[in-house]
Amino acid sequence: MQQKGPSGPQGFVVQPRRLPKAEASVRVQDFGEIIVKPTTENVEVQAGRCTDCGVPFCQNACPLQNNIPDWLGLSAEDEMREAWRIASATSTMPEICGRICPQDRLCEGSCTLNQSGWEAVTIGSVEAFIGDTAFDNGWVEPIRPLHERAQSVGIVGAGPAGMAAADRLREQGYQVTIYDRHDRPGGLLIYGIPGFKLEKRVVQRRTDRLAEGGVEFVLNCEVGKDVTLDQLRDKHDAVLLAMGVYQARALQAPGAGPGSTVAALDYLIHQNRRDLGEQDGGWHHAEGRDVVVIGGGDTAMDCVRTAVRQGxxxxxxxYRRDRDNMPGSAREVANAEEEGVVFEWLGAPKALMSKGGSTSAVRAARMALSEPEFGKRRDIVPVPDGDFDLPADMVIEALGFEPEAFAAHSPELSLSQWNTVAVARGGFATSLPGVYAAGDAVRGASLVVWAVRDGQDAAAEIDRYLKAQAEGVAA
Incomplete structure (x- = not known):
């Protein structure tokens, strides 16, 4: 199973998987991305490991259904511009997804090589390289619609779902305005994800492209507070709700209260603001402190790795379950362990201990997994006399996020049983005419790649709706 590569016979047997990372002792000194940018030759060799299997499991596992084998093959032959054309056809932000998608759970986890005992192709690294190369060479064309349309769309939320939808809608000529509560567009891409996974310049050039293409950003504007949903409906021909979910789940334990813990998102936002050059005197800093992060998702991994870099x-x-049952990416866990993070698996917080009015330790209960049952997730049960204490003068809660009070936006807006925005089956239309919803506002806390997919698909549905409206008026 060989492939002809740029420098002679290449293939997964001859060429091992290589994804160069900075040494842990070096990379924890700053917040730069840990993946070392590959050379063109490295990319060609790694892309050339693709077996071009008959059934592209990598593509099927990708929420965006990216044509991965096609752009891998083109990258292997140094046809980067054509690889970019194919990659950007299905994704509005390949260079971002290539950096932050949990490829180990998606495309690379489903790679035929991975499934048959060989290491997967470095799909994410190649995708990011294609996107970076396109920007560096000016191949990312500005948004210039063939025809301008008078109809306008208001988008609530400048995160990945809102940005993806704005990109597609502006290309169709609609007048697009994005409203966001923050002072910069990008949502969690800017303020939630640390620079060692996604440097801010990568997001900035995407938001710059939208602005230069005619998308208007209204920042420091919170829907429900600074403007109502009804006002947006009156102003625009269609509205897309893509505000994500930001309400943190709170720790329920004795000793937990105001000032005893730090919310994960607050912690990450403060550090990201500093990375953007802001000086915030009240920010949270872990230097010299014993830090305990409670939770096992990717946000928890972002927090522990940030704390290491803060000294x-x-x-x-x-985390209350074991390594095999944690929700976060295995790749991120491995990165954290390399950087010196200690994992206490099967441990659930029981109480916060204090000394002199400040948190001094986390008392935890040792847990065990119940016997497996077919079709059910294993429960966790306390181990008798298994309590233990972890020194902690800084406790970060990373227990996940829940929807905010969407009902306050409009009493006629239907919600699901999980308090996310309810949409029509197989679509994005809400109970309010002309109002759509996409991303985490519908799914609950999920992956960026799913938000991009939803934003693009919602834009297509809004396009059909607005064209039908225009034809009705013309008739």
Missing amino acids: AKSVTCL
């Missing part, structure tokens, strides 16, 4: 004395991740 924490010790960093421990406390």
